[in-house]
Every structure is written in C-alpha cells, then in structure tokens.
Amino acid sequence: MKVVSRRQIMAESEYFKQLPKVELHAHLNGSLTEKTLEKLGCSESAIAEYEKLTRTAPTSRSLQECFGLFSQAYNVIKSPESVYVAARNVIEDFAKDNVIYLELRTTPRANVGMTKEDYIEAVVKAIGDHEYKNKILVKLILSLDRRHSKEESEKALELILRMREKYPSVIKGIDLCGNPEEGDFHETIFEKAKQFLGITIHCAEVKNDSEVERILMFGPNRIGHGTYLHPEHGGSQKNWELYLEKKIPLECCLTSNIICGTTKSYQDHHVRHWLDLKLPFSICTDDKGVFGTTLTKEYTLVQRHFDKIPENLWKMTYDSISHSFASEREKQDLQDQLIRWFNVCHPKIVSTIQNAYNNYTPADLDILLEEHQRDVYINDI
Numbered sequence: 330m331k332v333v334s335r336r337q338i339m340a341e342s343e344y345f346k347q348l349p350k351v352e353l354h355a356h357l358n359g360s361l362t363e364k365t366l367e368k369l370g371c372s373e374s375a376i377a378e379y380e381k382l383t384r385t386a387p388t389s390r391s392l393q394e395c396f397g398l399f400s401q402a403y404n405v406i407k408s409p410e411s412v413y414v415a416a417r418n419v420i421e422d423f424a425k426d427n428v429i430y431l432e433l434r435t436t437p438r439a440n441v442g443m444t445k446e447d448y449i450e451a452v453v454k455a456i457g458d459h460e461y462k463n464k465i466l467v468k469l470i471l472s473l474d475r476r477h478s479k480e481e482s483e484k485a486l487e488l489i490l491r492m493r494e495k496y497p498s499v500i501k502g503i504d505l506c507g508n509p510e511e512g513d514f515h516e517t518i519f520e521k522a523k524q525f526l527g528i529t530i531h532c533a534e535v536k537n538d539s540e541v542e543r544i545l546m547f548g549p550n551r552i553g554h555g556t557y558l559h560p561e562h563g564g565s566q567k568n569w570e571l572y573l574e575k576k577i578p579l580e581c582c583l584t585s586n587i588i589c590g591t592t593k594s595y596q597d598h599h600v601r602h603w604l605d606l607k608l609p610f611s612i613c614t615d616d617k618g619v620f621g622t623t624l625t626k627e628y629t630l631v632q633r634h635f636d637k638i639p640e641n642l643w644k645m646t647y648d649s650i651s652h653s654f655a656s657e658r659e660k661q662d663l664q665d666q667l668i669r670w671f672n673v674c675h676p677k678i679v680s681t682i683q684n685a686y687n688n689y690t691p692a693d694l695d696i697l698l699e700e701h702q703r704d705v706y707i708n709d710i
C-alpha cells in the first residue's frame with residue numbers, strides 16, 4: 330500500500346474533476362443516479378436502497394445486490410418518455426463531470442406501447458436536446474444481447490442499420506453485451522455491421538479462451554473489459570500473443586470489475602499490464618449509477634493505485650479520442666480542446682490547488698477529507 334497524504338488525494342481528485350474526459354463504455358440503464366430514478370417515478374424505498382448501496386465501498390457490495398439495482402432501472406424505463414428522461418439525465422451527469430465526449434450504449438427494448446424503434450428514437454432525441462450541447466459531444470452505440478438467438482440478432486441488426494441510415498452522425502457503433510456465461514458471438518453479424526459501424530465487444534469477462542480467440546481474430550475496433558486476457562489473470566498465452574499483435578484498444582472499468590468479482594482488488598487490476606506495456610486503453614465507468622462511481626473517481630483510482638502522474642492520464646484521455654467512433658473532424662476538435670486545456674488550464678489548476686491547500690488549517694482539511702472520503706474511497710485504498 331502506498332502512503333499518501335490527504336492533500337495529495339484531494340489534489341488528484343480535483344485535477345481529474347477538472348480534466349476534460351472521454352467516456353467510451355457507459356450503459357444507459359446502469360448509469361442512472363438516484364435523482365434520475367426519482368424523476369422516473371421510482372418508489373422511495375427503492376431509491377433509499379439504491380442510495381445505501383452506492384454509498385458502500387465497492388469491495389463490500391455484492392453483484393447480487395447490484396443486479397437488484399439494474400432491475401429497478403428496467404422497471405421504470407418502459408415508455409419513450411422515460412427512455413428520453415433517462416438518457417437526457419445521464420448525458421447531463423457526464424457533462425457535469427467534465428466529460429467532453431460520451432459514447433452512450435444501450436440495447437433497444439420493446440414494451441407495451443413502445444417499439445424498439447421508438448426506444449432508439451427517444452435516445453437520439455435526448456442526444457439532440459440536452460442542456461450541455463456546447464460542452465459534450467454524444468454518440469450512440471446500440472448493443473446486441475449475446476443471449477439472443479442468431480436470428481433475433483440479425484433482425485436487431487437490420488433495425489440498427491435502418492436507424493443508422495436515418496441518424497448517421499449519432500448512431501456510430503454496435504456492441505455485444507449481456508451475461509458472458511450465456512449465448513455466443515456470431516462473427517457473420519458483426520462482419521456485416523463492420524461495413525457501417527464501429528465495433529466494440531465485451532470480451533474475456535469470464536474465462537472462455539476459444540471465444541476470446543474468435544473475437545480477437547475478428548478484430549473489433551475496441552474490446553470491453555478484457556479481464557481474462559493476460560496469462561497472469563487466467564488468459565491463454567496464445568491469446569495474449571494474439572492480443573499483442575492486434576493491440577485492440579481496451580475499455581477498462583475498474584470499479585465494475587471489482588464489484589462483479591472478476592478482479593480481487595484495485596491493485597490487482599489487469600490495467601497494470603496495459604500501463605506497463607503502453608498498450609492502448611481508456612478508463613470508463615460501465616454502469617456509473619449501479620456501481621456508484623463517476624469517471625473522475627475512476628481516474629483518481631488509477632492514479633492512486635498505479636502511481637501514474639496526472640499528465641500520463643491526460644495523455645491516455647488524448648489517445649482515447651483516436652479510439653472513439655467520432656468523425657475525423659470531431660476527433661481533431663476534441664484533441665485541440667485537450668491540448669488547449671493542457672497548455673492553459675493544467676498549470677493554473679495545479680498551482681491553484683497547491684495554494685489553496687497551503688492555506689488550509691488542519692481542521693479545514695479534516696472537513697474536506699470527510700467530504701471527499703465518500704467520493705474517492707480513501708478507506709478502501
């Protein structure tokens with residue numbers, strides 16, 4: 330365990346809060362805050378349960394408890410109006426966390442009174458309507474559920490491609506998600522999708538070497554999690570070598586992996602290999618509502634546990650832009666923003682934080698520490 334000062338923890342957290350960030354792996358339904366659930370008409374007791382769990386340190390939460398939270402979100406998102414409210418609020422949360430580029434993903438669902446097409450329309454409308462248009466650029470990734478049959482997924486792809494034709498600048502990617510213990514990866518479906526959309530696939534969330542090999546051979550643009558890829562984490566040497574050859578950017582979700590029990594602790598997280606070997610990756614939240622996190626927290630955790638200087642994570646963010654599904658023009662604009670921030674804001678923030686902390690009394694620091702404790706899980710470090 331690294332010994333850190335209180336000042337250091339707060340300064341890092343503040344730095345990452347201010348840093349313009351890029352989120353490439355965020356599921357709509359798992360990203361709802363208690364406030365959004367309230368707006369969606371969730372019961373008081375369900376919200377209280379949500380609040381209690383998201384305030385608990387990640388290592389003390391069980392996956393089963395978190396699954397309960399997912400179902401609360403599912404239960405209240407049943408109409409185009411509620412899909413719209415959910416998407417709009419999630420986008421606004423990310424904007425408030427200084428995320429300048431967001432790829433939001435979701436599996437289109439049908440309900441009584443709502444078709445899958447209505448569902449997609451509602452998310453696209455929220456992307457067009459939110460309050461922070463000049464602050465955050467949002468793209469949509471539509472997911473296929475791996476538990477669905479090949480025929481169902483082919484049908485879902487047809488709809489996705491049709492909607493993509495209607496909204497080509499918003500619908501930019503396709504994902505394979507769902508329970509990794511069930512279903513299958515169908516290459517032919519993604520082969521077809523590849524002609525029109527960026528591909529990201531939840532990969533190696535559980536040990537399944539033959540499927541991981543097929544996914545790597547297929548060559549998606551990005552992969553999610555990659556927990557069981559490195560041999561030290563249960564992956565096969567053959568697949569790891571294949572990965573090193575392909576160097577597919579990884580979407581890394583630390584807190585999610587801890588709560589899902591696929592990673593023992595932050596210190597043991599496989600992102601270490603990506604950092605050590607300078608392999609491409611981005612830090613992401615996965616389900617910020619259910620897992621009680623923010624992108625700022627995830628950055629702070631990487632900093633805390635892997636001792637990377639903030640500038641290195643600025644560079645990781647900058648590089649993440651090139652892994653995104655934005656247009657070349659949009660990527661250039663985002664990279665320019667990051668460079669401007671580094672030249673103008675980075676030195677100012679570092680010195681402002683330093684000055685502020687120098688002027689705090691020990692009592693002030695205790696109060697500040699108390700406030701930050703919940704946010705950065707100091708007790709859990």
Ligand SMILES: [Zn+2]
Nearest residue numbers: 356531553615
């Ligand atoms: Zn995910």
